[in-house]
Each structure stands twice: as structure tokens, then as C-alpha cells.
Amino acid sequence: MKSQDIIVLLKLLSLQDKELTKGPDKLRSESLGGDPYSVRNLEALLGISKTEIAQSIKRSVASGIARKDSRTNEPRPHRRNLFEFITHGLRFVFPAQVGPIQRGVHTAFAAPMLQELLVSGGTYNYVWPYSAGREMGQAVDPLFKSVPEAALKDERLYEYLALVDAIRLGNQREVDLATDHLKSKIMSK
Incomplete structure (x- = not known):
């Protein structure tokens, strides 16, 4: 696995969540070429090349963290397996690298949608370094270089x-x- 595989899988989860709330027709009308799960659309949304996205999906299907839908042949994350990998293996396979104070986009519990979940005194906010970011905090290397831009395009992915x-x-x-919190988001669908 590569770190961008996690981003692709989380984006696929986000698309599935939107499909459940908005309906498949609305989701298709908002996508490039009408197919939200196409590598072309995922490239535009994630800033990851079409080749890397296609390879990512192949790796994820081979590892059992994703599958191909039997009707549509669209890639679908296997929610339970993805959750298990994130909670039990991710921090060992892709450990977070913390750096100096920088400008960027908030992450972890400093992210806007998570700020109310944890009250902690005396800690720094974490940010993904991003030149157009407006927040200051301790830099955390994102899983992939395009994460800040992709997250700002999609609140669920963020x-x-x-x-x-x-x-x-x-x-x-x-x-x-x-x-x-992640379990309530991923496993409730």
C-alpha cells in the first residue's frame, strides 16, 4: 500500500456518503463526465494522477480494503476492513511527522469540524503545510502532498x-x- 491509497479510499467513502444523502443522479450531475467514481473525476478532486488512482484502486482491491461493485464495476471501499486498517495499522505504516510552526490547513482535533470533540490545554494546533492556508500550527506531513487542497474541496473528506x-x-x-468518532462515520452506513 501507498499513502495515497488511503486518500483515494476515503474519497470513495465520501462519494458513497454523498450518494446516500443526495442520490446517485445528483452526484452524477456534479461529476466530470457524469461518473463520480471515474479515475478522471477522482484525479480532478484529489490532485493525484489517473495512473496513480488506477494503481491505488488495484492495490486496495487486492488487499481486501476495497472491492468492485458487481453491478456497476465501480470501486467501493470495504468499510469494516478500511476502519480496521486505519485504527490498528495506519500509525505504524504511515507515522505522522511533526515539524515546525507553519501556515496551513488545520488537521486532527484542530480541524473545524472536530474542535468541539476535545478540549486540551497547552498543545499546539496541527496543520498541513499549505501556502494559501490561513492558520498557524505545528506542521504535520499529510499522507499525500495534495491533501490540503483536496480536503478544502470536500468537507466529508476533510x-x-x-x-x-x-x-x-x-x-x-x-x-x-x-x-x-471515525467508527460512527464509517460503520453507520
Whole structure:
């Protein structure tokens, strides 16, 4: 697996969530070429090349973290397996690298949708370095270089990625809280 595989899988989750709330026709009308799950559309939304997205999907299907839909042949994350990998293996395979204070986009529990979940005194906010970002905080290398832009385009993806970073960065209390929140998001569908 590569780190961008997680981003592609989380984007696929986000698309599935939108499909369930908006309906498939509305989701298709908002996508390039009408297919939200196409590598072309995913490239535009994630800033990852079509070749890398296609290879990512192949790796994810081969590992059992994703599958191809039997009717549409669209890639679908296997929610339980993805959740298990994120909560039990991700921090060891793709550990978070924390750097100096920089300008960027908030992540982990500093992300806007997660700020109310954890009150912690005396800690720095974490950010993904991003030149157009408006927040200051301790830099955290994102799973892939295009994460800040992709997250700003999709609030659901942003929340998933922030929770993943909370699991990668946090102490046990924070990891448990992020895991519970992620479980409610991924497993409830």
C-alpha cells in the first residue's frame, strides 16, 4: 500500500456518503463526465494522477480494503476492513511527522469540524503545510502532498482525513476519541 491509497479510499467513502444523502443522479450531475467514481473525476478532486488512482484502486482491491461493485464495476471501499486498517495499522505504516510552526490547513482535533470533540490545554494546533492556508500550527506531513487542497474541496473528506491524523498523532485518549468518532462515520452506513 501507498499513502495515497488511503486518500483515494476515503474519497470513495465520501462519494458513497454523498450518494446516500443526495442520490446517485445528483452526484452524477456534479461529476466530470457524469461518473463520480471515474479515475478522471477522482484525479480532478484529489490532485493525484489517473495512473496513480488506477494503481491505488488495484492495490486496495487486492488487499481486501476495497472491492468492485458487481453491478456497476465501480470501486467501493470495504468499510469494516478500511476502519480496521486505519485504527490498528495506519500509525505504524504511515507515522505522522511533526515539524515546525507553519501556515496551513488545520488537521486532527484542530480541524473545524472536530474542535468541539476535545478540549486540551497547552498543545499546539496541527496543520498541513499549505501556502494559501490561513492558520498557524505545528506542521504535520499529510499522507499525500495534495491533501490540503483536496480536503478544502470536500468537507466529508476533510473530516475523514482529520480523524486519520488524530489517530496518527494522538495519545491514547485522543486516539480512542478519534476512533469512536471515525467508527460512527464509517460503520453507520
